Amino acid sequence: MSEWKSLLDAAVQNGKISAEACGHIELYLAGTASVIGAAAITELLKAEEWQEIDDRFFKTMAFGTGGLRGRTVGKIVTAAEQGAGGPLGRPEHPCVGTASMNFFNLKRAMIGLVTYVRHSFTGEGKPSIVIGHDTRHFSRDFAETCAQVATDLGCDAYLFEGERATPQISFAVRHLRATSGVCLTASHNPSHDNGFKAYIDDGGQLVEPHATGVITEVNSLKSEEYEPLPESEQGKLRILGDEMDRIYMDKLRTTLLRPDLLEGRKAKVVYTNLHGTGGIIIVPMLRELGFEVITVPEQDGGDGRFPSVESPNPENASALAKGIELAEEVGADAVIATDPDCDRMGVAVRNGSGEMELLTGNQIGSLLGWYRIKSMFELGWLTESNRSRAVLVKTLVTTELQRAIAEKYGISVVDTLTGFKFIGEKLKKYEEAIPVEKKGDYRALTEEESRKLRLEYSKFFVFGGEESYGYLGSDFVRDKDGNAAAVMFAELAAYAMSENTTIAGLRDQVWAEYGVYLEQGKSLVMEGGEGARKIAALVESYSKNPPEEIGGSPATAVKDYAKGGFYDQEGDELPEAAMLFVDLADGRRFAVRPSGTEPKIKYYLFGKGESEEAVAASLTALWESLEKDAYERMNSCEDS
Numbered sequence: 001m002s003e004w005k006s007l008l009d010a011a012v013q014n015g016k017i018s019a020e021a022c023g024h025i026e027l028y029l030a031g032t033a034s035v036i037g038a039a040a041i042t043e044l045l046k047a048e049e050w051q052e053i054d055d056r057f058f059k060t061m062a063f064g065t066g067g068l069r070g071r072t073v074g075k076i077v078t079a080a081e082q083g084a085g086g087p088l089g090r091p092e093h094p095c096v097g098t099a100s101m102n103f104f105n106l107k108r109a110m111i112g113l114v115t116y117v118r119h120s121f122t123g124e125g126k127p128s129i130v131i132g133h134d135t136r137h138f139s140r141d142f143a144e145t146c147a148q149v150a151t152d153l154g155c156d157a158y159l160f161e162g163e164r165a166t167p168q169i170s171f172a173v174r175h176l177r178a179t180s181g182v183c184l185t186a187s188h189n190p191s192h193d194n195g196f197k198a199y200i201d202d203g204g205q206l207v208e209p210h211a212t213g214v215i216t217e218v219n220s221l222k223s224e225e226y227e228p229l230p231e232s233e234q235g236k237l238r239i240l241g242d243e244m245d246r247i248y249m250d251k252l253r254t255t256l257l258r259p260d261l262l263e264g265r266k267a268k269v270v271y272t273n274l275h276g277t278g279g280i281i282i283v284p285m286l287r288e289l290g291f292e293v294i295t296v297p298e299q300d301g302g303d304g305r306f307p308s309v310e311s312p313n314p315e316n317a318s319a320l321a322k323g324i325e326l327a328e329e330v331g332a333d334a335v336i337a338t339d340p341d342c343d344r345m346g347v348a349v350r351n352g353s354g355e356m357e358l359l360t361g362n363q364i365g366s367l368l369g370w371y372r373i374k375s376m377f378e379l380g381w382l383t384e385s386n387r388s389r390a391v392l393v394k395t396l397v398t399t400e401l402q403r404a405i406a407e408k409y410g411i412s413v414v415d416t417l418t419g420f421k422f423i424g425e426k427l428k429k430y431e432e433a434i435p436v437e438k439k440g441d442y443r444a445l446t447e448e449e450s451r452k453l454r455l456e457y458s459k460f461f462v463f464g465g466e467e468s469y470g471y472l473g474s475d476f477v478r479d480k481d482g483n484a485a486a487v488m489f490a491e492l493a494a495y496a497m498s499e500n501t502t503i504a505g506l507r508d509q510v511w512a513e514y515g516v517y518l519e520q521g522k523s524l525v526m527e528g529g530e531g532a533r534k535i536a537a538l539v540e541s542y543s544k545n546p547p548e549e550i551g552g553s554p555a556t557a558v559k560d561y562a563k564g565g566f567y568d569q570e571g572d573e574l575p576e577a578a579m580l581f582v583d584l585a586d587g588r589r590f591a592v593r594p595s596g597t598e599p600k601i602k603y604y605l606f607g608k609g610e611s612e613e614a615v616a617a618s619l620t621a622l623w624e625s626l627e628k629d630a631y632e633r634m635n636s637c638e639d640s
Contacts, residue, residue: 036083070099071100298322333493333502365402369405369465377409389460404515542580587607
């Protein structure tokens with residue numbers, strides 16, 4: 001009997017490891033060709049690291065509609081995983097485990113995706129897959145492995161020569177008419193994580209029916225091993241580089257509504273890509289547009305450790321701290337930050353007092369949406385006769401200020417579930433609604449040509465976004481785009497200058513017209529297997545026993561999206577989702593849902609009033625009540 005097997009049997013017999021985790025360990029070792037697995041597991045068993053073992057094997061990582069995401073560096077790194085070490089101090093080998101992001105889970109995901117793509121492909125030649133990656137540990141290794149699997153199993157692969165922003169992968173899928181796309185990224189997650197994100201042929205993330213098709217293929221696989229096709233049937237590998245960057249940048253320029261505003265207004269901005277991919281496009285793009293761009297030197301290069309920030313997430317104020325410090329030194333007008341895969345953008349701007357002020361994702365999105373809608377009417381693109389065909393798409397947990405703005409202009413608003421894939425799904429719907437004989441080769445049309453078609457035959461997407469710092473202003477990318485967000489923000493800054501005000505001043509003008517809308521995002525973090533079980537129990541508690549009152553205010557409406565039966569404003573049914581939305585009698589609202597990408601349960605708080613201070617105080621009080629209620633629920637779950 002192998003040493004790991006005898007140690008494992010003893011641990012199960014003594015109640016140190018669950019039978020379920022034991023089964024996952026055996027599945028992993030049977031399904032991987034690596035010798036590292038047995039050595040790492042033996043080390044953990046000998047050291048009696050029961051919590052670490054549970055965290056790695058409490059589940060088998062299932063491929064979902066968002067792909068895969070998990071730890072690629074364990075809390076404890078075994079000697080077997082450390083090996084000779086890798087770049088930037090990372091281990092030589094990724095984290096062993098069925099609940100971890102490693103070659104076992106990666107290759108199963110890629111094999112399943114390729115299998116689905118080949119079975120459903122109806123075009124000429126071979127199906128093709130665009131593959132990109134960010135700066136995280138193992139991202140390049142994972143990307144090259146995906147390219148190898150794709151070509152071995154009969155698909156052509158387009159592999160970017162180096163790290164690129166996630167939205168550029170979506171763009172390349174559309175531009176190259178590829179069958180699918182893959183990006184190796186964990187977005188804004190901590191440095192120990194990585195992930196696998198999949199796109200289908202329209203450049204959008206997997207939605208039905210493709211999601212179920214791919215998930216079924218992936219989750220049926222128990223092993224990472226496969227048999228390559230004969231060489232004559234294999235696909236070819238093509239490398240993408242500067243030429244694709246130039247095509248993408250030229251397209252990004254078309255998101256400008258009034259490019260003349262930027263002429264002669266040379267704003268000074270500080271930009272940081274937080275050790276990620278954003279500097280590849282944003283820095284040269286903003287300089288081409290006439291901005292003086294100063295970068296944060298210690299955050300410029302790609303570094304999967306993200307060594308200069310606590311979290312590489314522009315949602316967090318600390319991520320912009322060095323940028324703000326530099327902006328004060330050089331007298332910059334604004335700070336722009338994007339997360340490692342550059343699909344999210346956060347900003348700090350000077351207010352009327354000359355101080356740097358952070359804007360929330362809801363505020364950034366509302367200002368961008370307001371400016372774009374207003375400008376489209378002023379340019380004559382939108383009129384009273386066609387405005388009914390214009391649409392703003394946002395997630396349910398994004399501020400209602402955007403609805404107030406759009407509806408005042410007579411534009412419809414559609415709410416989707418959380419996740420930009422649902423906004424991308426709407427864009428696909430609007431494209432497909434154009435008669436085939438009218439749209440021709442849609443992807444080759446100019447923005448003006450496609451806009452006219454959508455306004456005549458379908459819906460014209462004016463803006464979309466989510467509160468978590470994700471925005472989109474066009475449909476040539478089908479995911480949130482930090483690069484495009486930076487371009488739209490640059491135009492907004494130029495507009496503010498033309499009006500002799502600041503972006504913070506524009507925000508105050510919008511509040512004066514529509515009322516003060518404020519939101520707060522909170523979360524409770526619970527890591528590992530035990531944390532996952534606590535989150536699941538808390539989610540079940542909310543569904544079974546929704547709050548009847550919070551903070552002394554009765555609940556007047558409760559929507560449990562996990563129970564289904566909900567439809568959006570266009571009559572499309574919303575998929576079931578673990579999210580509870582509660583309206584309170586005093587006008588405040590909140591939503592609660594488990595994160596799909598991080599070990600946390602998330603809370604969204606909404607308030608409106610005449611005073612920023614009063615609304616902020618009311619939301620702070622709401623969170624105190626919600627947090628107290630959450631811990632009472634968790635204690636109750638543990639007692640039962």
